Amino acid sequence: MISVRCYGLLIAILVTPSFFAAQTTPQSAPPTITVSVDATDAQRKIFHAHLTIPATPGSLTLYYPKWIPGEHGPTGPIEELTGLRFTGNGQVLNWRRDLLDGWTFHVDVPQGVSLVEASLDYVSPTGRDGLYTGALSATDKITEIAWNTLILYPAGWTSDELSYETTLRLPTGWKSGTALPIASQSGPEIKFKPASLTTLVDSPVIAGEYMRVVPLAENPRQEMDIAADSAAALDVPADLFDPYKNLTDQAFKLFGARHFRDYHFLYSLSDHVAHFGLEHHESNDSRSGERYLVDPELRLLAAGLLPHEYVHSWNGKYRRPADLTTPNYEDPMKDDLLWVYEGLTSYLGDVLSARSGLRTPEQLRDSVALIAAKLDHTPGRTWRNLQDTADGVPSMQGAPPEWESWRRDLDYYDEDVLNWLWVDTIVRQQTAGKKSIDDFCHLFHGGESGLPEVKTYTFDDVMNALNQVAPYDWAGFWTVRLTNHTAGAPLGGIEGSGWKLVYDETRSELFRDEEHEGDEVNASYSIGLLLKEDGRIVDTIEGMPAAQAGIGPGMKLVAVNGRRFSGDVLRDALRAGKNGSEPLQLLIENTDYFRTFNLNYHGGEKYPHLVRDGSRPDLLTDIIRPR
Numbered sequence: 222m223i224s225v226r227c228y229g230l231l232i233a234i235l236v237t238p239s240f241f242a243a244q245t246t247p248q249s250a251p252p253t254i255t256v257s258v259d260a261t262d263a264q265r266k267i268f269h270a271h272l273t274i275p276a277t278p279g280s281l282t283l284y285y286p287k288w289i290p291g292e293h294g295p296t297g298p299i300e301e302l303t304g305l306r307f308t309g310n311g312q313v314l315n316w317r318r319d320l321l322d323g324w325t326f327h328v329d330v331p332q333g334v335s336l337v338e339a340s341l342d343y344v345s346p347t348g349r350d351g352l353y354t355g356a357l358s359a360t361d362k363i364t365e366i367a368w369n370t371l372i373l374y375p376a377g378w379t380s381d382e383l384s385y386e387t388t389l390r391l392p393t394g395w396k397s398g399t400a401l402p403i404a405s406q407s408g409p410e411i412k413f414k415p416a417s418l419t420t421l422v423d424s425p426v427i428a429g430e431y432m433r434v435v436p437l438a439e440n441p442r443q444e445m446d447i448a449a450d451s452a453a454a455l456d457v458p459a460d461l462f463d464p465y466k467n468l469t470d471q472a473f474k475l476f477g478a479r480h481f482r483d484y485h486f487l488y489s490l491s492d493h494v495a496h497f498g499l500e501h502h503e504s505n506d507s508r509s510g511e512r513y514l515v516d517p518e519l520r521l522l523a524a525g526l527l528p529h530e531y532v533h534s535w536n537g538k539y540r541r542p543a544d545l546t547t548p549n550y551e552d553p554m555k556d557d558l559l560w561v562y563e564g565l566t567s568y569l570g571d572v573l574s575a576r577s578g579l580r581t582p583e584q585l586r587d588s589v590a591l592i593a594a595k596l597d598h599t600p601g602r603t604w605r606n607l608q609d610t611a612d613g614v615p616s617m618q619g620a621p622p623e624w625e626s627w628r629r630d631l632d633y634y635d636e637d638v639l640n641w642l643w644v645d646t647i648v649r650q651q652t653a654g655k656k657s658i659d660d661f662c663h664l665f666h667g668g669e670s671g672l673p674e675v676k677t678y679t680f681d682d683v684m685n686a687l688n689q690v691a692p693y694d695w696a697g698f699w700t701v702r703l704t705n706h707t708a709g710a711p712l713g714g715i716e717g718s719g720w721k722l723v724y725d726e727t728r729s730e731l732f733r734d735e736e737h738e739g740d741e742v743n744a745s746y747s748i749g750l751l752l753k754e755d756g757r758i759v760d761t762i763e764g765m766p767a768a769q770a771g772i773g774p775g776m777k778l779v780a781v782n783g784r785r786f787s788g789d790v791l792r793d794a795l796r797a798g799k800n801g802s803e804p805l806q807l808l809i810e811n812t813d814y815f816r817t818f819n820l821n822y823h824g825g826e827k828y829p830h831l832v833r834d835g836s837r838p839d840l841l842t843d844i845i846r847p848r
């Protein structure tokens with residue numbers, strides 16, 4: 222999964238204690254549940270579902286999915302579950318929500334009732350607030366159906382054991398894409414083949430008025446199913462998709478096997494839906510802005526998104542931390558191995574983005590430079606180690622961007638790009654260039670190609686696999702990486718691969734694109750100030766000039782050296798003040814009061830880049846070379 226930081230505030234999700242209530246005695250065979258979803262009101266952002274659930278008299282415990290795979294927390298959007306009603310033999314049944322777990326419902330099933338009928342509505346949020354599939358998922362032209370938002374399931378069975386027979390009705394004329402096998406389709410009504418609850422929840426549907434299907438590979442079939450808010454957003458030349466064809470080929474060469482029947486990149490292009498990527502075994506649900514295909518600047522920003530989600534089919538779905546492999550959606554997940562699940566995925570996704578041609582080598586290096594610079598200016602590292610950024614996800618992933626450098630972000634993504642690059646360079650050094658991360662991927666994620674399956678792992682399994690590729694003190698390496706409290710970013714991989722992190726006065730293409738798309742001005746590496754184009758201060762970096770002068774998040778920069786603030790005015794002032802003696806004067810508004818702060822800063826503008834270190838061999842260029 223990848224969340225996109227610059228798209229509005231995310232709502233904090235609180236962890237509630239899990240509660241396992243008294244359950245009806247499981248029947249001898251797992252039940253088959255039917256669910257029919259009416260999405261014809263998608264444009265109103267309300268979805269209707271009707272389920273039939275076999276039951277026995279007594280108290281029937283039903284769960285609304287709470288811990289959503291790939292979302293790493295109790296993010297099931299329970300507050301959007303509405304219109305809940307149960308009947309049996311035509312009679313309305315009493316129900317009550319569990320007092321300790323709001324995702325759990327107890328239904329009174331009277332004698333003589335063997336089938337409970339449940340109807341419910343899922344109301345999709347109308348704004349971008351919310352996390353992942355629980356955020357806005359329907360526009361006038363697009364919808365994404367995440368089945369976990371539309372179903373209930375009975376206690377007493379695993380999600381593998383429960384079987385669902387599912388139908389879906391779409392708005393007339395809309396097309397759709399999904400990895401969920403289809404039994405038949407008649408106009409807007411799709412009947413799916415029976416599937417386990419696991420497969421159902423893992424197989425979302427994208428649908429819309431404007432859709433483009435792009436075949437990428439055959440045997441097995443791999444395709445992009447792209448829905449957009451306009452026809453114009455899909456009007457790009459066919460060769461624009463060549464890097465994605467390369468991606469399927471390069472990934473197979475990296476892993477040596479595939480673990481899906483077929484694969485669908487479900488890609489939504491809309492300025493209204495929430496922007497993120499969510500992985501599945503045979504598909505991914507990825508969402509960017511409407512013009513992300515047609516606009517080269519935006520295309521560069523999203524270049525790593527689909528490779529990351531695709532890599533998850535191997536790393537996250539096929540190979541999965543045991544702590545994240547739960548039998549249902551009620552048992553809590555433990556996120557301690559996200560530095561493998563997400564961190565290695567981020568590294569491999571970045572490597573594949575370059576090997577496939579989605580990024581040039583220079584663009585890939587710029588991306589690594591941005592990661593390294595941000596982590597090198599994250600003073601929160603001194604109180605919070607990398608392991609805690611993973612452990613804390615269920616309660617912390619909705620944190621706001623203000624104070625991010627002191628709180629720390631979800632750093633097990635980006636920091637582990639640097640750490641796994643370091644691993645790659647150590648493997649190469651230890652084996653005199655004979656082995657690389659590719660050998661680890663073949664060993665750990667490869668095996669026989671075939672149907673989706675889950676092979677769990679622990680910390681020791683990862684260390685053992687690394688040791689099989691190249692004997693080394695991997696447990697010691699990772700223990701230090703995960704538990705240290707040093708202030709600086711881990712740069713051993715950049716340096717070991719023959720490059721250096723430097724700062725100069727020129728913004729890279731990627732740096733400017735990120736500022737532009739985020740409506741931000743990023744002076745983090747000069748005066749430690751990140752702000753919006755309208756002057757609102759998002760973050761100040763503890764220990765750097767802006768924070769030292771007394772400026773903090775939530776204040777507003779009004780004027781620089783007596784002139785109204787803009788990005789250009791601030792950059793001009795930084796440049797003019799370099800090597801001078803006059804302080805940088807910032808007029809700041811704070812809760813209706815105005816004050817001028819003087820920063821004794823004369824270092825000029827500073828933006829990160831990677832440059833070659835001629836004293837070492839250039840391993841990075843080989844790492845990202847197409848296979």
Ligand SMILES: [Zn+2]
Nearest residue numbers: 222223563566
């Ligand atoms: Zn991910």
